[in-house]
Amino acid sequence: MTDRSVLKLALLAGLLTASPAAMGSECCVADFTGDETVSADEVLSLLGGWGPCTGQCEMDIDDSGDVGTNDLLIVIDRWGDCPAPNDGPLDSGGDYMDLTMWGHFHGSNNNSHPWEMVDGRIAITTEAMEAFNNFRAFLGLSSLSFEQVGQWAFNESLTNNSQWWGNDLKGVGLYYAMQGAKVGWITDDAYDPQILADIQRKARTICDPLEMKSEVMGMVRDYGIPGYADYLQQNGIVNNFINTLKMEPHYAGWMHGRCHGFRSVEGVAINHDLNHLTVLNWAQTLPFYNDTFDWPQWDARDVSDSGVIEYFQSMVILGDPLGDNM
Numbered sequence: 138m139t140d141r142s143v144l145k146l147a148l149l150a151g152l153l154t155a156s157p158a159a160m161g162s163e164c165c166v167a168d169f170t171g172d173e174t175v176s177a178d179e180v181l182s183l184l185g186g187w188g189p190c191t192g193q194c195e196m197d198i199d200d201s202g203d204v205g206t207n208d209l210l211i212v213i214d215r216w217g218d219c220p221a222p223n224d225g226p227l228d229s230g231g232d233y234m235d236l237t238m239w240g241h242f243h244g245s246n247n248n249s250h251p252w253e254m255v256d257g258r259i260a261i262t263t264e265a266m267e268a269f270n271n272f273r274a275f276l277g278l279s280s281l282s283f284e285q286v287g288q289w290a291f292n293e294s295l296t297n298n299s300q301w302w303g304n305d306l307k308g309v310g311l312y313y314a315m316q317g318a319k320v321g322w323i324t325d326d327a328y329d330p331q332i333l334a335d336i337q338r339k340a341r342t343i344c345d346p347l348e349m350k351s352e353v354m355g356m357v358r359d360y361g362i363p364g365y366a367d368y369l370q371q372n373g374i375v376n377n378f379i380n381t382l383k384m385e386p387h388y389a390g391w392m393h394g395r396c397h398g399f400r401s402v403e404g405v406a407i408n409h410d411l412n413h414l415t416v417l418n419w420a421q422t423l424p425f426y427n428d429t430f431d432w433p434q435w436d437a438r439d440v441s442d443s444g445v446i447e448y449f450q451s452m453v454i455l456g457d458p459l460g461d462n463m
Contacts, residue, residue: 164344165219166198167212175215183208220344223257226264226383227346227376233262235389236311239304242394245387246429247419256421257341258385265315268374268381272318272453275368276463281455286310289455295398295408305395312391317452318381319415321463327360328446330424330438333414338421340382353379386415387428400458402448403440408458410437411448 167175169182186196189203196204198211237260247253254260263283270280287310291301296309323332336356343349354375357366369375386392398408413434418426425434437445450462 164222164342165215167215168219169195173219175212175217175219179212180209183212223342223344223346223349224255224259226259226262226380229264229374229376229380231264231267231377233264233267236261236308236391237389239308239311240389240391240394242390245390245393248385248387248428249390254385254388257383258388259380259383261311261315261384261386261388261391262380263311264377265318265381265384266311268318268377269314269453271369271372271374271377272322272365275362275365276453278454281314283307283310283314286314286452286455289313290396290398293398293451293458294400295396295458297395297397308389308391309395312386312396313452315381315384316386316412316415317449318378319384320446320449321453322357322361322365323446324360324362325443325446325463328442329360330414330442330445332356332360334417334422334424337382337415337417340379341421350375350379353382386412392416402459403444405439406436408448410434411440411445413437414445414449 165173165175167179170178172178183196183204186194186204188205190197194204196208199207201207241249243249245253248258251260266283269286273280284306287301287306287308290296290309290313291299291306295313296305301309319337320333336353339349339352339356343352354366354370357369357378369378392412396409396412400408402408402411413425413427414437415424416426416428416434417424419428419431423433425437426432427434444459447460447462448458450456451458451460454462456462
């Protein structure tokens with residue numbers, strides 16, 4: 138009889154009980170030995186640390202303050218080879234180009250370089266423009282080019298400079314198209330900034346792709362424009378949408394190097410502050426963060442919810458960033 142069979146018998150006999158809420162879905166949370174598998178070694182490690190925690194306590198998986206039954210059940214639930222980390226784009230059948238082809242600027246101290254794309258964050262690519270135009274098609278609007286979105290951003294003073302040069306229109310256009318695709322689908326009534334933390338974290342960190350898609354699309358149904366979730370699924374473009382959610386706004390430095398606008402919003406913030414809605418804290422649990430220092434983008438939090446969602450919706454329809462849009 139295998140080790141796992143013995144543990145299963147114990148469960149069936151009612152010798153062990155646990156709260157289902159303790160069983161999360163983080164990648165290989167129970168791999169204490171770092172060998173990419175959960176086995177008898179993890180059980181032995183857990184039993185060796187059984188009881189109240191003192192100091193750092195890796196075996197306390199459920200963060201209860203002690204190593205106990207719940208932690209053992211989580212080990213059993215994760216038995217076997219670890220799932221592959223959710224650290225890259227999903228296959229969406231496209232051949233996309235990286236934002237850095239149009240330049241790389243000084244940006245975040247944590248998330249502007251390829252090697253800093255951790256915990257499921259991915260680079261900004263031209264796939265975001267595809268997601269943007271997919272959303273516009275759902276709304277009955279025609280497709281736009283990078284340059285058209287970029288010119289709108291310059292016209293609306295959402296950029297560092299009043300005049301573009303080189304490939305600025307393309308890079309700025311891609312950046313704002315990505316932001317519009319990330320946020321613009323949320324309805325006015327449903328909007329809450331926490332939605333952007335939760336849906337991006339789920340897209341980036343849930344290991345099982347089926348579970349991840351179920352969680353993400355459930356949020357689109359709960360908070361999005363009616364019919365949009367069905368549209369994504371019926372047209373086979375769910376992966377495209379999710380990949381855009383996974384993109385890190387600070388990547389390649391365009392957020393600060395070219396898209397750092399100073400347009401006043403409600404007299405309490407500038408539009409650059411609002412762009413931080415999709416920048417999360419290091420733990421990816423909170424929106425409106427400055428990831429370099431892991432503290433809130435305070436001014437943005439003083440802007441009304443209606444002001445924030447209208448700002449992001451303006452990116453989708455190339456409307457007035459301070460007006461009524463969708």
